[in-house]
Amino acid sequence: MSAQPSWExxxxxxxxxxxxxxxxAAGLRWHVQVMGQGPVLLLVHGTAAATHSWRGLAPILARDFTVVAPDMPGHGFTSVAPTRMLSLPGMAAALRALLEAGRWQPQVAVGHSAGAATLLRLALDGAIHPDAIVSINGALMPIGREASDFFSGAARLLAGIPFVPRLFAWGAANSGVAARLLRDTGSRLDERGVEYYARLLRHSGHVAAALGMMAHWDLRPLLLDLPRLRPALLLVVGARDRAVPPADAGRVKAILPSAGIVTVPETGHLTHEERPEEVARIILDAAEGHRAAA
Known part of the structure; x- marks a missing residue:
């Protein structure tokens, strides 16, 4: 099995x-999906995912926006990324280069899990100027200093051992592994949705990028900067999310009181895949609400 998924x-x-x-852009060959017409709406997936994560949501949003959805560095069909690019600042800088290459300046930015943190970093650094940022089960809070240090250290160790990603990918050749991993996030996907994740997890390059992000992800500087965020922030929360505790949205709001929170019942970490129509309405309402207020 090759290190990276093949487009063919x-x-x-x-x-x-x-x-x-x-x-x-940024020394990488990016896979990007662009659809629709109108203001730009940027979709940024989370760790270990790719553009398939937006398969139901993107076409709905494309009725009102030009939707731009990339595979992030090392993920999906975007080429392998150097280690320095797998940190939060590194991912943000790489995505900034892609947006500049495509001349895309998003009016609305939507991020899932780690993708939400990447968008906030971009906005705080002045790389994007959206009216609104929508975080879907955003991984925005450290899991606790001691635990965070332990897990990032363990991920760094595993990512640095060449055979570990290959071993994991070999085990994930059975789609049952992907199904169990997804169930552990509290989400329920159909067979086709599970298969897309399984295809990617069979490749050591995709797995190594996910491990590399875990190893180099530090949210503490982001939280220190968060009070100066200018775009409106909406936190969409899956009530059954087992990957990012739903209570974390309240912790983010305590730092940024202007943030809004919408809870989607009976969904897990992949809320946007389980309920694309409902999440689309939430995003469109947030965009329309900001325009009306302006």
Missing amino acids: REGRDWPNREHSRFVQ
Whole structure:
């Protein structure tokens, strides 16, 4: 099995494939999906995911926006990233280069899990100026200093051992592994949704990028900067999320009181995949509400 998924093989029937293109930026060959017309709406997936994560949501949003959805560095069909790029500042800088290459300046930015943290870093650094940022089960809070140090250290150790990603990918050749991992997040996906994750997890390069992000992710500087965030922030929370505690949204709001919170019942960490129509309404309402207020 190759280190990276092949567009000709794993991507042969990739969701929304007709909207895919490949763009050179930050020394990487990016897989990006662009669809629709209107103001730009940026979608940024989380760790270990790719553009398939937006398969149901993106076409709905494309009725009102030009939707731009990249595979992040080392994920999906975007080329392998150097280790320095897998930190939060590194991911943000790489994404900034991609947006500049495509001349995309988002009016609305939507991020899932670690993707939400990446968008906040971009906005705080002045790289993007959206009216609103929507965080879907955003991984924005450290899990506790001691635990965070332990898990990041363990991930750094595992990511640095060459055979570990290959071993994990070998085990994930059985789609049952992906199904169990997804169930552990509190989400319930159909068989097709599970298969897209399984395709990616069979490749050591994709696994190594996910481990590398875990190893180099430090949210503490982001939280220190968060009170000066200018775009409106909406926190969408899956009530059954087992990956990011739903209570974390309240902790974020304590730091940024202007943030709004919307809870989607009976959904886990992959709320946008389980309920794309409902999440689309939430995003569109947030965008329309900001325009009305302005």
